[in-house]
Amino acid sequence: MYNKQYHQEWNKKNKERIRLQKQAYYLKNKKRIDARNIEYALKNREKTYEQQRKWREQKRLKNLTRRPRRRHLKEGEFLPYRNKYGDLREQAIRRDEGKCIDCGMTREEHVRFFGVDITVDHKDGEGYNSKNPNNILENLATRCLRCHGKKDQKRMGKIN
Ligand SMILES: [Zn+2]
Secondary structure (H helix, E strand, C coil), rough: CCCHHHHHHHHHHHHHHHHHHHCCCHHHCCHHHHHHHHHHHCHHHHHHHHHHHHHHHHHHHHHHHHCCCCCCCCCCCCCCCCCCCCCCHCCCCCCCCCCCCCCCCHHHHHHHHHHHCEEEEECCCCCCCCCCCCCCCHHHECCCCHHHHHHHHHCCCCCC
16 A cells, blocks of 8 residues: 555655666656657646736735835834925814714824824815815814825715
């Protein structure tokens, strides 16, 4: 009966012997083996190239769609958002006493909870992604990420 473990152990013990045997076999049949290898490589060259191209393309697409990792902040540290509306952002947060106007979460709590600075929302939805952003102080509201997301979903008619 075939005993896999016995064979594995035997192979381990006789590594050198097997190597020499293989080498002898190769030297004896060199011409035939080489010819076969070359033939295989030539025959499948297109296939190999095709596979390589596919992998490269997959890697490229993966890199394109990968989102940058959000940097997590230490306690008490603020990462200022890109200042697209200048000092208005800070003004709005100051006016709202540094709290989410819906749930009251403070700026410090926001950093601790979400790892990023509290967000400032455009009340009419004409913000970053709008063609005509409405960047006036009256249109800005301090909101935590959770309330901000809820509001945007409501606006888009996803929830009531
Ligand atoms: Zn909130």
